[in-house]
Amino acid sequence: MKTLALRQVGQITEADLSFGDLTVLVGPQASGKSITLQWLKLMVDTGQIQERLDTYGIDFGGDLGAFLDVYFGEGMHAIWRAEESEVKVDGKTVDVAKRIARRQKDKNEKAFLIPAQRVLAMANGWPRPFQAFSPGDPYSVRAFSEQLRVLMEREFTGTGPLFPKSNRLKGDYRTLLQQSVFADFKLSVDKFQSQKRLVLDAGGGPLPFMVWSAGQREFVPLLLGLYWLMPPAKVARRDKIEWVIIEELEMGLHPRAISAVLLIILELMTRGYRVCLSTHSPQVLELVWALEALRRHQGKADDLLDLFEARHSQPLRSMAGQVLDKTSRVYYFDPTGPVRDITELDPASSEAQEASWGGLLEFSARANAAVAKAVANDPTYITPDLFEVGE
Amino acid sequence: MTFSVDVAATAGLAGAHRPGLQALTSTDRNHVSKRQSTNFSGSVNLDAALAPLYPNANRWDYVIAQRRSANHRDLLHWVEIHPASGDSNVHEVAKKGTWLLGWLKGTPLAGYERRLIWIASGRSAFNARDPRLKALSGRGIEFAGRYLEI
Numbered sequence: 312m313k314t315l316a317l318r319q320v321g322q323i324t325e326a327d328l329s330f331g332d333l334t335v336l337v338g339p340q341a342s343g344k345s346i347t348l349q350w351l352k353l354m355v356d357t358g359q360i361q362e363r364l365d366t367y368g369i370d371f372g373g374d375l376g377a378f379l380d381v382y383f384g385e386g387m388h389a390i391w392r393a394e395e396s397e398v399k400v401d402g403k404t405v406d407v408a409k410r411i412a413r414r415q416k417d418k419n420e421k422a423f424l425i426p427a428q429r430v431l432a433m434a435n436g437w438p439r440p441f442q443a444f445s446p447g448d449p450y451s452v453r454a455f456s457e458q459l460r461v462l463m464e465r466e467f468t469g470t471g472p473l474f475p476k477s478n479r480l481k482g483d484y485r486t487l488l489q490q491s492v493f494a495d496f497k498l499s500v501d502k503f504q505s506q507k508r509l510v511l512d513a514g515g516g517p518l519p520f521m522v523w524s525a526g527q528r529e530f531v532p533l534l535l536g537l538y539w540l541m542p543p544a545k546v547a548r549r550d551k552i553e554w555v556i557i558e559e560l561e562m563g564l565h566p567r568a569i570s571a572v573l574l575i576i577l578e579l580m581t582r583g584y585r586v587c588l589s590t591h592s593p594q595v596l597e598l599v600w601a602l603e604a605l606r607r608h609q610g611k612a613d614d615l616l617d618l619f620e621a622r623h624s625q626p627l628r629s630m631a632g633q634v635l636d637k638t639s640r641v642y643y644f645d646p647t648g649p650v651r652d653i654t655e656l657d658p659a660s661s662e663a664q665e666a667s668w669g670g671l672l673e674f675s676a677r678a679n680a681a682v683a684k685a686v687a688n689d690p691t692y693i694t695p696d697l698f699e700v701g702e
Numbered sequence: 703m704t705f706s707v708d709v710a711a712t713a714g715l716a717g718a719h720r721p722g723l724q725a726l727t728s729t730d731r732n733h734v735s736k737r738q739s740t741n742f743s744g745s746v747n748l749d750a751a752l753a754p755l756y757p758n759a760n761r762w763d764y765v766i767a768q769r770r771s772a773n774h775r776d777l778l779h780w781v782e783i784h785p786a787s788g789d790s791n792v793h794e795v796a797k798k799g800t801w802l803l804g805w806l807k808g809t810p811l812a813g814y815e816r817r818l819i820w821i822a823s824g825r826s827a828f829n830a831r832d833p834r835l836k837a838l839s840g841r842g843i844e845f846a847g848r849y850l851e852i
Contacts, residue, residue: 593831657825659786659822659826660848666847668829672829672831675829679835679836680817682836682839683840683843684817684844686839686842688815688816
């Protein structure tokens with residue numbers, strides 16, 4: 312899939328997305344970003360989703376409204392309005408009702424979606440199975456949680472360390488994550504009254520899920536998702552997965568931790584995944600802005616690594632060099648009109664939404680203006696010498 | 703006193719007052735727009751008017767006076783249209799700001815409320831989170847991007 316278009320779907324009036332190797336969606340709450348990402352998965356993975364629903368005894372009877380309530384969550388059938396709503400893939404209109412009603416042949420999963428509600432995947436420190444959720448919970452949360460459960464069952468049998476772990480993630484990434492997320496803690500699997508669970512331990516005994524910091528609770532499901540996407544064997548990608556979709560990767564994380572996660576996102580791109588993110592973090596757009604500028608001005612791999620304060624090791628330099636050949640796209644989900652392409656992210660653009668990066672810079676700009684005006688009018692502060700600073 | 707009177711009373715600016723935004727060159731006028739509710743008391747091309755008196759100074763470009771209610775004096779927008787393509791531009795604009803505030807002292811225009819605004823003449827290398835712009839704000843100069851709406 313190269314393009315996805317949505318018309319009159321939920322709160323989206325008009326969205327024409329052309330995907331890059333990295334595609335970022337920004338916009339206020341409830342502007343349609345999450346729905347768009349779920350449509351992307353649905354269009355790519357229809358057959359696999361149908362098969363999973365069959366497996367767990369979910370029968371929507373071929374009815375589109377019932378399916379949408381299962382897939383997007385209870386009550387969400389209302390996002391589709393007969394005669395108005397339209398989905399196009401690569402320029403061709405999809406007969407959604409027909410596509411959902413008929414069993415699709417291709418059952419391979421090609422898009423891995425890490426939902427914003429990922430923390431719900433963990434109950435008492437262990438991933439919940441698909442059927443442990445309410446039938447009205449969104450499919451993306453249930454499927455993600457199930458995927459983590461399968462990962463833990465198949466690839467982390469028994470008890471022992473989970474992070475850091477030598478055969479998972481490059482050493483450079485482990486170091487950055489250790490510093491920015493886990494500090495002195497180690498993540499491992501242990502047993503409590505025969506029940507396996509994830510715990511953190513800094514040497515003072517195991518700490519169960521509920522006493523972790525909010526950021527650690529948010530990050531661990533994301534980490535497990537990354538483990539799924541980057542298998543330990545010498546294969547770049549997991550199974551047939553081509554797309555990685557992550558909602559709000561910044562949730563609960565300090566900017567240094569976001570930086571470490573973004574570096575791993577670049578790694579995913581060099582492994583051949585196409586990455587789609589939704590975000591409220593200006594830091595994510597800073598990355599896209601820097602990538603575009605480095606491309607435009609023949610920046611080097613080392614320049615990109617400096618952005619992350621990462622080591623200039625050979626594996627990272629190779630990764631960063633490849634990333635500079637990749638493409639990025641940024642879309643602003645405007646609650647009052649069509650979705651806009653703001654990829655240029657030019658802070659001096661005549662388009663207000665591009666200049667303000669979809670509103671993410673608005674507050675900074677206003678803070679700058681307020682401070683400047685106060686200083687410019689303060690007779691006790693303004694002196695000509697002030698401007699010699701920085702010469 | 704009114705803006706036009708104070709301009710006329712300022713050394714080097716006699717005859718430099720223009721109505722509306724007419725002091726701005728046609729190219730520079732593309733960078734400034736007016737809200738429907740805004741009224742201007744006029745503008746001055748400082749750079750041109752003060753060149754004979756201060757030929758080697760880091761002269762600021764323009765001042766634009768925004769009319770306010772009867773009880774308030776005009777708000778003066780001191781506008782510099784300058785490239786924003788790199789680090790050196792920040793220092794150049796800072797120097798111009800230094801010159802402007804030094805020159806302003808003792809003139810009839812010093813008593814007006816003011817904004818010092820840098821408008822990018824082309825593509826910008828800075829975004830609003832840039833520490834260099836924050837440092838400049840801390841020195842009284844705000845960066846407006848390529849377009850300023852008053």
